[in-house]
Amino acid sequence: MYKYDEVDHRLLRERVEQFRDQTRRYLVGELSEDEFRPLRLMNGLYIQRHAPMFRIAIPYGHLASRQLRRLARIARTYDKGYGHFTTRQNMQFNWPALERVPDILTELAEVEMHSIQTSGNCVRNTTTDVFAGVAADELIDGRAYCEIIRQWSTLHPEFAYLPRKFKIAVSGSVEDRAATLVHDIGLHVVKNDAGEVGFRVIVGGGLGRTPMVGKVIREFLPTRHLLTYLDAILRVYNRFGRRDNKFKARIKILVQALTAEGFAAKVEDEWAHLKDGPATLRDEDIAHYAGFFSDPAYETLAASPPELTDALARDPAFARWVARNTHAHKQPGYRSVVLSLKKTGVPPGDITAEQMDAAADWADRYGFGELRVSHEQNLILPDIRERDLFDVWQLARAHGFATPNVGLLTDIICCPGGDFCSLANARSIPVAEAIQRTFDDLDYLFDLGDIDCNFSGCMNACGHHHIGNIGILGVDKNGEEWYQITLGGSQGNHTAIGKVIGPSFAQADVPLAFERIMALYVEQRLAGERFIETVRRIGLEPFKERVYAKSH
Structure with missing residues (x-):
């Protein structure tokens, strides 16, 4: 996972103190509601039906165990003991007191988390396949590109006030598990006839009031041109996207109005000024970010060990859970485990502080200290040895995580x-x-x-x-x-x-x-x-x- 350097830490500290003072000024009447609204939205804070709702960024759905424990602490200390995972792979708290939100931001910054650009007319959290890096059908691990996009888009001065919110998804596998076709920009990794890896670029997807499937505007984009091409797309959108009607402001409306061919032509014209410019990715740039997502110290194991085979044969309930709640892994002898947050009687996507602490412990004990959040609103342990699956299942059952319904009708x-x-x-x-x-x-x-x-x-x-x-x-x-x-x-x-x-x-x-x-x-x-x-x-x-x- 990406680690913050001192510049990152300093930036977050400064942002927290800025918002702390803005909140103080609002509470004593020095800022009006209209003046405070854009400031709170820039920090992921909404006013909902009963209380503020605070949205926390989980970049491309990745959590370290220490970060999940911090979210558990925040749930206990500042909320009602639980949080909610969203379809954007983020977390929301529904009951924080407005005056305590700066304290929450301080706690998040200590574990390299924040709420920047979780709302507003900007580039939101980039999402990807929850099994990125461990999927058996993966062409490349797209997480390095997600991190590159995150750094490029965060506080980007040119794209801080887009016509409307903007969402990007990356899929690195043969099967698209990131819903790239219904994002403002979808990037699906492909190989050309020469065996080179690049991106199929899809633009103009989205749901909401006017649902649309995105259009392919470039069948193959070499990876080195990723940022310059994204710049070109966002510039076209920023220039021609509607700002007079928020219901017609998304990029999908612009693509529809111009046609996919017309929009692509404008992007190519803009790209001509950017291609091979300073934002072109060098091999060493990509290697640098890929290094944050190198494989952990996997053991050399045989697939389907006797412990697993015996447990499957003697316990039908366990076999049913393995069939639905585990996923094929690229490394023999390992599987990814989906901890279901769809137990009947619990709001889908909700997770208690106790469950967060338990899952963090299992990530350390049975894995490599990492977890994932899926856009299906479940929690994933990506690297579990097959010989440990029975033990993990028993623990998951005891904590309400083991409903064997992943992908079924009740996995709502x-x-x-x-x-x-x-x-x-x-x-x-x-x-x-x-x-x-x-x-x-x-x-x-x-x-x-x-x-x-x-x-x-x-x-x-x-x-x-x-x-x-x-x-x-x-x-x-x-x-x-x-x-x-x-x-x-x-x-x-x-x-x-x-x-x-x-x-x-x-x-x-x-x-x-x-x-x-x-x-x-x-x-x-x-x-x-x-x-x-x-x-x-x-x-x-x-x-x-x-x-x-x-x-x-």
Whole structure:
């Protein structure tokens, strides 16, 4: 992981003291609400329905065990004993007192963390594949490029006031696990015919009020040109992006207006002034940052050791957990473990201070002191020896981390919704729980197989409902909470936007709608066919007829 130098530490200390004084001035009336708003947003502080919400950056989802322990301490000391992982691989605290936020920033700075650019019209946290560096199907480890982008974008003087917020994702594997096609810029690592590694550059993706799949504007960009090409894209957006209407200010609207070809042409024109300039990456630059992500001291192990084989044979519950909650590793004898934060009755993505401390301990005891946060709102131990999986499973069960539902219907991606967010039209947490309770039969859940379910409480789409195989959107009807269902969305290499199946549902009717959707899927699926494949084959009409039938 990247380590801060003295310049980094000094910068953070100065930023903390600046905000401490700004907060003091606001609290004594020297700054108005309008004057304080941009200052707090620059430090990741929102005002939500009941209290301030404080968002902390977790660059590309990487946490050291000491950092997770510090987040646990902050949860206990300044909040209500828990935090919430977001789909941007960040953490949010929902109950901090405004006057204590500078103290939280001080605590974060001590462990090389901050909240810079977690809000505002700037380049937000760059995200990547949660299994970067350990995935068996990886072309290259993209984390070095994520760090390069982080340093380039942080406090960039030219891009501090963009027309709207801006999000970048990097995927280094054959299968895109970073949702690059629905980001303002997506960078998917590819190899050209000469075997050289570079980036396929995708621009103009995004969800929210106007969901769009991004367009490829360059099939192959050599890695050395990464920053100059990003500069060119951001300059075009900064110059031509709309500032008169925030609902039409995202880069996706500009790409749509200019067409992908027209936008690409403007980028190429701008790039002509930047290409091979001072920001061109040298081999030694890339090697420098790659050095922060070198492999740990892996043991030489055989895959599937006797300890694992025996435990799988004697304990079906353990076997079920291994099948769903562990991921193939590039190193023989290791696997990555997904600690599920989707236990029924707990808001998706929430984690207690006690769970944070426990996970940090396991990262030190069984791994190399590192953890990852996924955009599916789960926590990952990336380097666990297969012989230790049974012990880790038992510990995870004792701490509420071992629900064997990763990738299944109840592994719901979900924003905090109306329980916390002032923008939400409807609550999401109780409806997500109702769906989880409806499908709490593990045998049935496993039989249904892979199904992505995404839930957003409003059109801002923080729960990425558009790209869920099943999506739920909270809507307001005359002051009442209703829920719209979409089918057919997907992420990955074949990203698609789901389509609304019909009129919205009252809260109490959502679980029944899900039951009917699943029943039809079971009736219609072919052998080995996943839910999304059945939806694509038979279309939406049969699901619509079943869901809205008067009786069944």
